[in-house]
Amino acid sequence: MKEVLAEKLYSIGCVKIGEFKLTSGLTSPIYVDLRILPSYPREFKWIIGKVIEVLKGVNFDVVCGLAVGGIPLATAVAYELEKPLIYVRKKAKEHGTMRLIEGVFEKGMKAIIVDDVATTGSTLIRGVKALQGNGIDVEAALVIVDREQGAGEALKQLKVPLLRLSTLRELLEDLFNKGYISYETFLKVRNYLEGVCGHA
Secondary structure, eight states: HHHHHHHHHHTTOEEEEEEEETTSOEEEEEOOGGGGGGGSSHOOOHHHHHHHHHHHTTOOSEEEETTHEEEEEEEHHHHHTTTTTTESSSSOEEEEOSSSSOOOTTTTTEEEEEEEEEEESSHHHHHHHHHHHTEEEEEEEEEEOOOOHHHHHHHHHOOEEEEEEEEHHHHHHHHHHTTOOOHHHHHHHHHHHHHHOOOO
16 A cells, blocks of 8 residues: 555656755655645545545544645545544634634534644644644544654654654655666665654
8 A cells, every 4th residue: 555655646747856945844855745735636546545544444534634644634534534523723813713623513523633744743743732622532543655754753652643654764665666766866765764763
């Protein structure tokens, strides 16, 4: 499954090699842009199917997307599973309801959080705290790609497991093994990832 995921993401331009500044402020030679994924319905549908497989065995009442990248993914998952959808805004509205969480929910509900990519986990942690602050239990957080730069450990402190379809290192290895990137590129990015993720 992970080899196919790498191929699909690379073929539609979701995985880019170059020099990129991440949300966390870090610079990276590899970038995963899943915001364009819904523009490719076949690949999007396949990935949503894999997300649903990963979620088997997780007990939850509501699906929560994180703005912006997690909302299309969470919407598709909620639709397929016939579960309610809520989402956490980047910041509370400054007018109207002034809400940080949009959608209908009740205290005591069990939620899963869906986002596109995890780096340090700052966005996921903000989402978890927003839900917990409103009386919602977070059963798990799920991302398509985990960059392994601290998100899993940070969420563990909040007793929230991080589920993923793939790590960035796995994507890199699969792209190299399939001939999509050169050995030189593979080494450059691998060395970067080992520096920021450790050697585990």
